[in-house]
Amino acid sequence: MSNPSQLSTEVANRRTFAIISHPDAGKTTITEKVLLFGQAIQRAGTVKGKKSGQHAKSDWMEMEKERGISVTTSVMQFPYHGSLINLLDTPGHEDFSEDTYRTLTAVDSCLMVIDSAKGVEARTIKLMEVTRLRDTPIITFMNKLDRETRDPVDLMDEVERVLNIACAPITWPIGMGKSFKGVYHLLRDEVILYHTGQGHMIQEERIIKGLDNPELETALGGYAAELRDEVELVKGASHQFDQQAFLAGELTPVFFGTALGNFGVDHMLDGLVEWAPVPQPRQTDQCLVQPEDENFSAFVFKIQANMDPQHRDRVAFLRIVSGQYAPGMKARHVRLGKDVRFSDALTFMAGDRERAEEAFAGDIIGLHNHGTIQLGDTFTSGADMKFTGIPNFAPELFRRIRLKDPLKAKQLQKGLIQLSEEGAVQLFRPLRNNDLIVGAVGVLQFDVVVSRLKTEYKVEAIYEPINVSTARWVICSDERKLDEFKRKNNDNLALDGANQLAYIAPTMVNLSLAQERYPDIEFHKTREH
Ligand code: GDP
Numbered sequence: 001m002s003n004p005s006q007l008s009t010e011v012a013n014r015r016t017f018a019i020i021s022h023p024d025a026g027k028t029t030i031t032e033k034v035l036l037f038g039q040a041i042q043r044a045g046t047v048k049g050k051k052s053g054q055h056a057k058s059d060w061m062e063m064e065k066e067r068g069i070s071v072t073t074s075v076m077q078f079p080y081h082g083s084l085i086n087l088l089d090t091p092g093h094e095d096f097s098e099d100t101y102r103t104l105t106a107v108d109s110c111l112m113v114i115d116s117a118k119g120v121e122a123r124t125i126k127l128m129e130v131t132r133l134r135d136t137p138i139i140t141f142m143n144k145l146d147r148e149t150r151d152p153v154d155l156m157d158e159v160e161r162v163l164n165i166a167c168a169p170i171t172w173p174i175g176m177g178k179s180f181k182g183v184y185h186l187l188r189d190e191v192i193l194y195h196t197g198q199g200h201m202i203q204e205e206r207i208i209k210g211l212d213n214p215e216l217e218t219a220l221g222g223y224a225a226e227l228r229d230e231v232e233l234v235k236g237a238s239h240q241f242d243q244q245a246f247l248a249g250e251l252t253p254v255f256f257g258t259a260l261g262n263f264g265v266d267h268m269l270d271g272l273v274e275w276a277p278v279p280q281p282r283q284t285d286q287c288l289v290q291p292e293d294e295n296f297s298a299f300v301f302k303i304q305a306n307m308d309p310q311h312r313d314r315v316a317f318l319r320i321v322s323g324q325y326a327p328g329m330k331a332r333h334v335r336l337g338k339d340v341r342f343s344d345a346l347t348f349m350a351g352d353r354e355r356a357e358e359a360f361a362g363d364i365i366g367l368h369n370h371g372t373i374q375l376g377d378t379f380t381s382g383a384d385m386k387f388t389g390i391p392n393f394a395p396e397l398f399r400r401i402r403l404k405d406p407l408k409a410k411q412l413q414k415g416l417i418q419l420s421e422e423g424a425v426q427l428f429r430p431l432r433n434n435d436l437i438v439g440a441v442g443v444l445q446f447d448v449v450v451s452r453l454k455t456e457y458k459v460e461a462i463y464e465p466i467n468v469s470t471a472r473w474v475i476c477s478d479e480r481k482l483d484e485f486k487r488k489n490n491d492n493l494a495l496d497g498a499n500q501l502a503y504i505a506p507t508m509v510n511l512s513l514a515q516e517r518y519p520d521i522e523f524h525k526t527r528e529h
Contacts, residue, residue, distance in 0.1 A: 014362035021113035022121035038078025106319035116149035135249035279362030291361035295382030296323035395439030415457035420497025472523035
């Protein structure tokens, strides 16, 4: 085990972040270039057109298939300029937004990628709302400068207005589209020139020091004078970078570039290493856990199935909040009240799965899950406690699920319970009959469930419409009142996959009536794991 000072050095070196963006803004391409800088992939392949209808698969499967490169997982760890960076992938499609939400609880900062031709798009707005819940610091990358884009000042205005966050330009673009020349780095006072056609490798950058440097005329021609004027204007009119405001989630440093041309991504990474927060403390039901706390603690934010389709394996992803992981160590699985020995946890160095030799607060490890680990579970080598803030959201879509072959009822039930523990879908079992109701936040989840039931549990299931429009988890501290409520509302009550009581309402009106009639009952839109 490390001593306390080694632990704090390891913590100080780490940055754990995720990318948020609207589909097609360039998240996959940036991920690829970022890994290139991490030397993880020597020569990044080109992004082939993604086929529609494949959203159900996570990006790593698509990437592997299409490009034959080894990005085996949704967690990637790589070194960059002396720091160790953990990049967590989030599902691209909005139908898997719950998964994204939970992943964002496991990071300390986010990179927001914006398509500079399109500006702020719908999904970015949604994801920013989520990051706001924890005031996660945001770095912004304005992508696709090699295309005709919108005016950079407009873009920043839009971010400030729509996303309500101050923008501090760190780099400033010179031209765009065919005449994109590079960027001016406001803090370094450097012009960094862009060359096309080198997106697949790390570029030899040509740097001109100083905005007044006469070399600029040679390199940029007419753009040089224009740039000087523009920079003066921008400096006067925009926010300056402010570390405190950035950490509070109130200001975002803005970088311009092209992920495809692999230009500007390293400027962003430099900013990430310099400014983004080190692993942050996390709240439990007992206390705030600090990363330097020597006791190991971690929570499960994601369960992923089928990482290896041959073995039907499921991996639980844990964010280490404090202390250190070492092979063979013991920790308490708090929900089960059981001590477990970690023998073969995975780490995700350079995108490959390998046996973890060590991992520290801020890192992600993967545990093979044979059904004992659920979303939100806490593991710790210290006193029992439970990390909070990893919720289920009340689904908005409901269907009854039925078997084609009625003899496989047990298998179906088992499959659905496991899939709900993973967060792939939610399950509701009405108290009054044997229906199985599947609830989802996005419609694609339904397709995924049927296909996984078939391949992993060998049951063929079909959906039928059902008259449920919303669900709320119900709690009441007064047992007598809860009993009375249960007696009178038996027809609208169900147990979810974790045996929690939920009210399933045929209409929103019905729900409001129930809420009015039973003021002592709490109706919750989210359920903590
Ligand atoms: P994602 O859906 O956010 O993961 O976006 P992708 O990384 O898959 O990119 C979507 C499309 O935009 C792909 O065709 C990329 O090749 C393209 N793209 C990404 N970055 C750039 C860029 O900087 N310039 C140009 N011209 N195209 C880009």
